[in-house]
Amino acid sequence: MAAAPLRDSVQDRRRINMPESEYNFAEIEKKWQAKWKQNNLFAADDRGTKPKCYVLTMYPYPSGVLHMGHVINYTIGDVVVRYKLLRGFDVLSPMGWDSFGLPAENAAIRTGVHPHEFTEKNIARMTEQMHRAGWGYDWTREVATSHQDYYRWTQWIFLKFYEKKLAVKKTAPVNWCDSCQTVLANEQVHDGSCERCGSKVFQKDMSQWFFAMSKYAQRLLDGHEQLRGKWPEAVIAMQQEWIGKSHGAKVLFKIKETGDELPIFTTRPDTLWGVTFMSLAPEHPLIEKLVKGTEHEERVMKAVKEMRAQGTSEKDLADREKVGVFTGFHVVNPVNGESAPLWVANFALMSYGTGAVMAVPAHDQRDFEFAKKYNLPIKAVIVPETGLNESVMTEAYVDPGDMLFSGPFTGDNNVEAMPKIIKWLEEQGYGQGTVNFRLRDWLLSRQRYWGAPIPIIYCDKCGTVPVPEKDLPVKLPTDVQFKEGGGNPLARSASFVNCVCPKCGAAAKRETDTMDTFVDSSWYFLRYCDAKNEDAIFSPEKIKRWMAVDQYIGGIEHATMHLIYARFFTMVLHDLGLIDFDEPFTRLFCQGMVCKTAYYCNACKWLHESDVAFADGAAKGQKCKKCGGEVTSEMTKISKSKLNIVDPDVMFDKFGADTVRLYMLSDAPPDRMQVWSEEGISGAWRTLNRLWTLINKSLDKLSPVGEPLPTQLNSKNVDLRRKTHQCIQKITDSIEGGFQFNTAIARCNELLNMLRGFDKPVNPAVLREVLETVVRVFSPIVPHFAEECWEKMGHAESIFTAGWPEADPKVAKEDVIEIPVQVNGKLRARITLAADADQEKMERAALADEKVQAQIAGKEIVKVIVIPGRMVNIAVKG
RNA sequence: GCCGGGGUGGCGGAAUGGCAGACGCGCGGGAUUCAAAAUCCCGUUCUGGCAACAGAGUGAGGGUUCAAAUCCCUCCCCCGGCACCA
Numbered sequence: 027m028a029a030a031p032l033r034d035s036v037q038d039r040r041r042i043n044m045p046e047s048e049y050n051f052a053e054i055e056k057k058w059q060a061k062w063k064q065n066n067l068f069a070a071d072d073r074g075t076k077p078k079c080y081v082l083t084m085y086p087y088p089s090g091v092l093h094m095g096h097v098i099n100y101t102i103g104d105v106v107v108r109y110k111l112l113r114g115f116d117v118l119s120p121m122g123w124d125s126f127g128l129p130a131e132n133a134a135i136r137t138g139v140h141p142h143e144f145t146e147k148n149i150a151r152m153t154e155q156m157h158r159a160g161w162g163y164d165w166t167r168e169v170a171t172s173h174q175d176y177y178r179w180t181q182w183i184f185l186k187f188y189e190k191k192l193a194v195k196k197t198a199p200v201n202w203c204d205s206c207q208t209v210l211a212n213e214q215v216h217d218g219s220c221e222r223c224g225s226k227v228f229q230k231d232m233s234q235w236f237f238a239m240s241k242y243a244q245r246l247l248d249g250h251e252q253l254r255g256k257w258p259e260a261v262i263a264m265q266q267e268w269i270g271k272s273h274g275a276k277v278l279f280k281i282k283e284t285g286d287e288l289p290i291f292t293t294r295p296d297t298l299w300g301v302t303f304m305s306l307a308p309e310h311p312l313i314e315k316l317v318k319g320t321e322h323e324e325r326v327m328k329a330v331k332e333m334r335a336q337g338t339s340e341k342d343l344a345d346r347e348k349v350g351v352f353t354g355f356h357v358v359n360p361v362n363g364e365s366a367p368l369w370v371a372n373f374a375l376m377s378y379g380t381g382a383v384m385a386v387p388a389h390d391q392r393d394f395e396f397a398k399k400y401n402l403p404i405k406a407v408i409v410p411e412t413g414l415n416e417s418v419m420t421e422a423y424v425d426p427g428d429m430l431f432s433g434p435f436t437g438d439n440n441v442e443a444m445p446k447i448i449k450w451l452e453e454q455g456y457g458q459g460t461v462n463f464r465l466r467d468w469l470l471s472r473q474r475y476w477g478a479p480i481p482i483i484y485c486d487k488c489g490t491v492p493v494p495e496k497d498l499p500v501k502l503p504t505d506v507q508f509k510e511g512g513g514n515p516l517a518r519s520a521s522f523v524n525c526v527c528p529k530c531g532a533a534a535k536r537e538t539d540t541m542d543t544f545v546d547s548s549w550y551f552l553r554y555c556d557a558k559n560e561d562a563i564f565s566p567e568k569i570k571r572w573m574a575v576d577q578y579i580g581g582i583e584h585a586t587m588h589l590i591y592a593r594f595f596t597m598v599l600h601d602l603g604l605i606d607f608d609e610p611f612t613r614l615f616c617q618g619m620v621c622k623t624a625y626y627c628n629a630c631k632w633l634h635e636s637d638v639a640f641a642d643g644a645a646k647g648q649k650c651k652k653c654g655g656e657v658t659s660e661m662t663k664i665s666k667s668k669l670n671i672v673d674p675d676v677m678f679d680k681f682g683a684d685t686v687r688l689y690m691l692s693d694a695p696p697d698r699m700q701v702w703s704e705e706g707i708s709g710a711w712r713t714l715n716r717l718w719t720l721i722n723k724s725l726d727k728l729s730p731v732g733e734p735l736p737t738q739l740n741s742k743n744v745d746l747r748r749k750t751h752q753c754i755q756k757i758t759d760s761i762e763g764g765f766q767f768n769t770a771i772a773r774c775n776e777l778l779n780m781l782r783g784f785d786k787p788v789n790p791a792v793l794r795e796v797l798e799t800v801v802r803v804f805s806p807i808v809p810h811f812a813e814e815c816w817e818k819m820g821h822a823e824s825i826f827t828a829g830w831p832e833a834d835p836k837v838a839k840e841d842v843i844e845i846p847v848q849v850n851g852k853l854r855a856r857i858t859l860a861a862d863a864d865q866e867k868m869e870r871a872a873l874a875d876e877k878v879q880a881q882i883a884g885k886e887i888v889k890v891i892v893i894p895g896r897m898v899n900i901a902v903k904g
Numbered sequence: 905g906c907c908g909g910g911g912u913g914g915c916g917g918a919a920u921g922g923c924a925g926a927c928g929c930g931c932g933g934g935a936u937u938c939a940a941a942a943u944c945c946c947g948u949u950c951u952g953g954c955a956a957c958a959g960a961g962u963g964a965g966g967g968u969u970c971a972a973a974u975c976c977c978u979c980c981c982c983c984g985g986c987a988c989c990a
Contacts, residue, residue, distance in 0.1 A: 258909095259908065260907090260984080260985075263986095264907085264986075267985080267986055272989075293989095293990065294990080305990085348988080373988045373990095374988085374990080375988080375989065377989090379990065384990075385990090386990090390990070392990080393990085462990090463989095585985080692916095692928070694917060695917085698909090698910090698917090701916060703915095703916090703929080705930070706928080710928085768916090768917070768927080769917095769918070769927080771927075771928090772917095772928080773926090773927085774927090845923095846922080846923040848922085848923085848971070850970080851970065851972095852971095853923055888970080891922090897922050897923075897971090899922080899970050900970085
């Protein structure tokens with residue numbers, strides 16, 4: 027008999043059958059979205075008198091459709107916006123588009139559709155989706171970074187940076203793909219090859235535009251102090267690592283044969299006496315100067331060329347074997363006059379320090395490995411009490427110890443001696459104490475069409491000339507073709523390149539590089555404050571009204587790039603006198619990734635859930651429907667490649683925006699990973715339907731709007747009111763205490779459960795208070811639903827004008843409470859007492875309890891701990 | 905290796921020194937139904953017990969405390985970031 031076929035019953039059960047429901051979300055959501063638009067609910071008042079609150083979610087790249095990452099991000103933002111509205115703030119909630127960038131240009135190469143057209147179509151589609159989701163924005167402030175009225179000011183900022191020498195052109199080694207005719211970012215290089223065409227990428231020195239961000243390294247670091255406690259600790263930590271400040275000394279070595287000076291940076295000046303060779307970065311200019319015309323030239327330059335041809339991607343660097351070549355020259359160590367061979371090593375970085383590293387193999391693991399490989403001497407100068415024998419060492423000794431062969435410091439502890447050594451180096455004129463940063467200048471040149479043109483003109487006579495402000499924007503030309511491997515289309519556009527020098531009027535050429543899109547996003551939050559200003563980048567009054575951003579919300583993937591660039595821009599604009607603050611984002615919140623189970627079959631690779639046959643009962647023993655093979659599953663970030671994506675449109679159509687919103691926030695704290703499952707969303711659906719039914723059933727039992735509560739209520743009604751006010755208090759705390767929407771929603775559910783289990787008739791005024799409270803505290807999360815209920819309950823105005831409910835502590839206060847009684851820390855009984863019972867009363871009641879008596883019988887009471895209003899613990903012996 | 909975040913039922917999670925498992929999912933049972941779906945009610949940490957109840961239990965081990973998921977020490981595992989930075 028054939029094996030029983032795997033049933034698809036689990037699959038079938040997984041398909042959520044929509045219950046018949048009177049809750050017509052499609053109609054309700056459409057209705058309220060139209061009303062909010064009509065009543066300008068989200069129009070930010072530039073001249074309002076209430077305290078302001080600027081809530082910003084990171085704007086999207088208009089890729090074409092929203093994904094679930096956007097949904098969680100913008101839902102959190104919208105809940106905050108509506109909550110702040112309810113709390114009486116003038117709220118600014120803008121939205122816009124990060125609309126320059128590579129995908130549109132690649133699409134143009136593929137399909138021939140101009141990037142502008144492609145982008146506008148995507149923006150239209152995504153705007154539609156945002157309305158559908160019910161997110162509230164002040165659309166009059168919409169910006170798109172690819173529009174002329176935006177990039178005009180991006181260019182204007184570039185000119186301001188240029189004036190202050192903060193935008194500079196310098197030669198730098200870049201990843202160059204000859205077949206694509208363009209520079210590649212490190213992450214676009216895979217195993218030394220171009221990610222697009224697969225041809226070999228090599229390093230090339232090119233003249234590129236940079237922002238002098240390294241000048242701001244210390245400021246960027248110092249600024250973290252005011253962000254502490256308001257930004258996620260992880261983001262601050264990542265930025266600190268990225269900026270990478272280190273203390274040490276700059277020491278001047280000399281080339282023995284030529285007398286050339288060679289400055290080096292070290293964090294370990296205490297090991298200067300242990301230097302046994304010197305390593306230069308392959309890009310170091312001194313190499314060519316030294317070996318040119320000597321017997322060493324051919325051998326050294328060949329090796330250098332090979333080193334420079336190695337890939338520069340992160341992975342390449344990590345896996346690379348240490349190699350080097352002896353230059354034939356030597357350096358003289360200033361501290362002891364000893365000479366050491368000068369090598370070129372592939373692990374030395376031209377972009378850090380001075381590009382030259384003193385090598386102390388005894389005390390640096392990397393140098394140790396290099397010395398072992400090339401048989402270079404090892405000299406220990408820091409030794410532990412147990413001593414150190416160079417000939418048997420298997421790794422570098424990096425711990426503290428006593429200094430040896432170290433001139434005036436011999437015998438000192440190296441850690442204690444460090445400041446003295448630096449002082450001594452300075453006195454002797456050998457070097458000086460210094461700090462060094464890992465943070466580099468920001469390379470902003472891109473050999474691409476779809477970006478903001480850099481407003482610079484090159485004139486044979488006048489040199490580099492900035493475009494005068496009155497001539498901005500430098501517009502992108504339209505007479506361009508996009509073709510594979512064609513390099514930068516701008517460079518081929520005669521109408522763009524050829525121009526007249528603004529200084530002398532002679533024929534000149536335009537810069538054809540465009541700006542990195544991170545430049546656009548480094549100031550968009552400022553433009554929102556005054557988005558339609560045609561005469562200035564923004565007016566100081568409007569900036570004063572809205573900045574800084576009170577709450578910024580976005581993905582943690584922007585921790586180092588965007589969030590450092592935006593802080594850098596803000597500091598520079600501050601120094602230019604354009605704004606009077608230097609941190610743009612007061613509070614930052616980073617939401618978690620949206621994950622979903624992904625299925626994998628060895629033969630068929632990643633599978634759609636619909637191609638998986640589940641064994642009955644559990645998610646084990648799942649088989650591939652295509653080939654019958656074993657299927658494994660993992661919980662992972664939703665992505666196209668793993669076929670576990672969720673389409674927001676489908677979810678909105680099936681469940682409605684409110685249910686999707688409620689589900690996204692109800693399961694886990696929003697900074698953690700979110701697990702998407704259709705079973706899960708059905709819980710949110712049920713919650714809304716129950717509440718809908720309850721409210722509709724109760725409409726004719728409610729007291730008229732505005733009728734005061736009776737002065738006398740029976741105890742059941744008092745209980746219900748108490749729970750209601752406790753609920754308001756807890757929900758307010760949950761939201762204020764760091765966006766704990768999941769526990770806020772749980773409190774609402776508790777109140778609803780209590781109401782449903784309530785068998786006696788509820789006083790009409792109490793019933794109104796309870797139901798209105800639930801609807802009001804739910805309103806930021808499920809706004810359409812709440813508006814509809816609010817209207818049905820007899821209110822003419824939007825629920826978002828009604829304010830946030832206040833908890834009355836007198837009503838919330840319990841008068842009778844249950845006190846747990848422990849014996850030796852173990853729970854043995856619960857006693858019911860008046861909430862204000864004093865310690866003595868509590869102790870007496872606890873000791874009188876039957877179960878407690880049984881536990882302590884025949885034992886000696888050592889101590890009774892009574893925490894008023896909370897618990898009793900009896901410590902016994904014997 | 906360094907930095908950050910975690911480890912609690914079948915699952916997502918709650919509780920930040922004071923009743924472990926709120927709320928939800930799933931699962932089991934019942935009501936309703938010709939039947940199913942949907943809906944409603946009850947149950948659901950594990951072990952033993954018909955039950956009352958007892959014992960165990962928050963990654964592992966130790967410690968502080970009347971009392972530890974929570975604080976301290978040692979260690980293991982998972983996720984994210986950084987990693988030739990001299």
